[in-house]
Amino acid sequence: MGRAPCCSKVGLHKGPWTAREDMLLAKYIQAHGEGQWRSLPKKAGLLRCGKSCRLRWMNYLRPDIKRGNIGPDEEDLIIRLHTLLGNRWSLIAGRLPGRTDNEIKNYWNTQLSKRIRNRGADHNHQSGVSEALDPANMKDNNYKNQENSNCKEKIERSQTQIHVPKPIRLTSFPRDFQVMEARNSSDSKLVSGPAVHGGEVVKEDLIGPWPDLKDGDLLDEEIEHELRSHGHIKDGMLEKLYGEYLELLNEEEGKVQLDSLC
DNA sequence: AATTCCCACAACCGCTCTTAA
DNA sequence: GTTAAGAGCGGTTGTGGGAAT
Structure with a gap:
């Protein structure tokens, strides 16, 4: 038709x-x-x-769009979320108030992907974030003029703030893995945040991960199993990444010390 | 000064998903 | 259950501006 x-x-x-x-x-x-x-x-x-x-x-x-350079804290969060979510730009953008999916996608394609690629194709992704922040890898625009980009200093300066995601349509997180049925169950928690419009910052910018969820609920078991079975998640990888993410979220005042990740 | 090359980003395109009739 | 409109997403392309030659 x-x-x-x-x-x-x-x-x-x-x-x-x-x-x-x-x-x-x-x-x-x-x-x-x-x-x-x-x-x-x-x-x-x-x-x-x-x-x-x-x-x-x-x-x-x-x-409410925030224009201008993406800062190191935002960049760090993008890298982490991309590792966790893949190219789900709208989901990633939902965690960065004022940033659009298109902006993040462009930033990834033009800068971050290059930097990460330069790390070497065979590098283990489990340490991807810290590696991406390695001063040795910060050769392009955002870092050209930064003096002595010591990782710890950079992160201490950044004090990442995590924000509640904008409400988004429930998209097929498992689409690539043919687990569509997951969406039809009660797992709106899978990718959607609470009903907060426009990416507004709630509760003094300090938000827990997907309120009403228990830790570890981000991916339900079925989907996680699919991801693992297709080799998209290696043993311990998701736990580590998600643990890091929870750690970010749990820091008091929405600020984190990431020096332990260097 | 002119030309070419490269890069960042805005915009388009095709597709999927949701919803209502 | 089916269909079509509306909305959203992600990949790709086009374009303008700056850098390099």
Whole structure:
């Protein structure tokens, strides 16, 4: 049967957004709120696809977006979460308020992946985070001008704050592993955070891991088994990574000392 | 000064998932 | 149960700007 295109492509603008288009979109959303993306362009007087409008708003115009360089603390968290979650950019972005999945994805593809690749393909991933923070590996832009990037100093400065994830659609975490049934059970806890909108920081920035969960509930046994059976998780790897993550989350005042990881 | 190359990032595309009729 | 619209995600591409030659 085939799906109808999300919108008629005829006569629609493509490519970079103009200031006027930005203004029209922002004005409309301020007045009417987000959503109804398909009909939004017409109502807002834009010659754009609804998807394009949504993307522009989500990745660029939204007022809560934090722009600027990704700091060492954020970078550290990205690396850790990527090790744990893979390319689930929206999940990773959910833990970094003000950052978008697109931004994190770009940052990963342009900087972090290169740095990690340079470490050597056969390196054991279990020590990936600390290695990625190794000054010897910090040769590109963010670190070019940093004097003596001692790992401990860097981490002490960073004092990583962990934030509750933005509410997200339940996506198929196990999709790659054909464990779809997991999603149909009561495991909304698997990837979704509590119903907090817009990545707002709750409780003075100090949030436990997926409230209402017990430690270790992040992956349920079935999924974890699948991951292990496909060789995506080696013995002790997940425990170690998740332990590190819990350690981050459990530090008082949302700040952590990571020097033990160096 | 002109040209080429490289990189970062914005935007697009195709797909999946959810939801409502 | 089926279908289609709406929404979201992740991979990929296009483009502009700066660096190098």
